[in-house]
Amino acid sequence: MNKLERMLVYGTALGCLLSPNIAKPQKSEKVLNKTTQTTNYLKPNSFVQPDSTTLYYGSGDVDGNGLINQIDYNLMQTCPSDSAMKDRADVDGDGIPATANDRNLLSQYINESILYLPGHWDKLATREEREDWFMKMVKVDKTDTMRGKPGWTCIYFADRFESNFAAREKYDEPGTFETKSRFNIPVYFCGITDTLFGKGHAVNALLTGDNSLNINDWVIEEPQWDVFIKNQSDSLSQDLGKFIDSFHWKGNIVEVCITQGTYKVSYGLPLPRGPPTDIVTFLYNRTTGETTLNLFNSNMVMTRPATSISDEKNVIIPKKYYLMQSYPNPANSKVVIPFKLPKAENISLELYNTLGQKLETIAKGYYPAEESKIFVDLNKYASGMYFYTLTSDGILETKRMVIVK
Secondary structure, three states: OOHHHOEEEEEOOOOEEEEOOOOOOOOOOOEEOOOOEEEEOOOOOOOOOOOOOOOOOOOOOOOOOOOOOHHHHHHHHOOOOOHHHHHHHOOOOOOOOOOHHHHHHHHHHHOOOOOOOOOOHHHOOOHHHHHHHHHHHHHHOOHHHHOOOOOOOHHHHHHHHHHHHOOEEEOOOOOEEEEOOOOOOOOEEEEEEEOOOOOEEEEEEEEOOOOOOOHHHEEEEEOOOOEEOOOOOOOHHHHHHHHHHOOOOOOOEEEEEEEEOOEEEEOOEEEEOOOOEEEEEEEEEOOOOOEEEEEEOOOOOOOOOOOOOOOOOOOOOOOOOEEOOOEOOOEOOEEEEEEEOOOOEEEEEEEEOOOOOEEEEEEEEEEOOOEEEEEEEOOOOOOEEEEEEEEEOOEEEEEEEEEOO
16 A cells, blocks of 8 residues: 555544545546536646635625626625625635725726735735735634534544635545535645654645645645644744654654545544545655655646636626716726626717716727726816716616715
């Protein structure tokens, strides 16, 4: 039995036992829908979000319709009561939804002043951004509050934590996991094992750097106490050594195995969610303090995908003409006027004062069948109420906006 066929499946106060009961995965195609996706675990990808959806904490899609727009901003102003909506409205990740800062960030994103929100994991450009957001979500997560619950051991905590962040559940289709989680961050189960005596401890791991084969590019989280094992130096290996020494194990070589597909526990016994597929294992030498690469899954994705902002927002063709409320409202020097078209055609967008006098044609021409945003310079206009009108295919819609200098 090689190390890629092992996984921690049962915990004691400080140790876990190993089990070789691993089902052989088979090939499968990926299936996506709005709330879940099934992932082929033969090709692990530790760089991207487990689920292709906007239904996760801090996404900004408050109404959960797959779009992030002015409607979501308006909902933030009404302080949504639904718990899932509250999660998506906390875009700054401070644990408090729909605050002034949340609204400001969402407004900047809608206005395209910023290209992504702090929780848009796949768009985050730096390791610092990823670790900052992850630390915030760890504070929001409640796994650590289960301390003291009878029978709960390390395996329970690591399993619950991985479920909340990535939720790789067994799926009916062979060779796949179904993913649906609160935070939608690619967190993995991680077993730390004394190779001499077989004792171990279950924690969690997250790749925040760009090299999955370098242990220093990972962050390891102790879910029972919300402690980052990498928290005092730039070397995870160094901090990992301090953590391992706290167990007073006798063996010199300790294996660190990062794997997808953890176990859920029923009636005190570990039951497989799905075949666990090891991603990468490292060996830590307690004598030298060095950590070396041991084994890795050759089918895993090795390179972080290039960030593409242009494809972030799904294009949904509206069923009717819809002139939306300008924002911000009141406005000062600039304003955005969004509208939706059910088919591509010529439009005219005009601005009027309260006397009905046309002040300017804001936009005119051929626009696609989707949501469009028109940015307007208001510096030449005084404080007061104004009206803007969209004309398209014989249909006319008017809304008002306020300018405050």
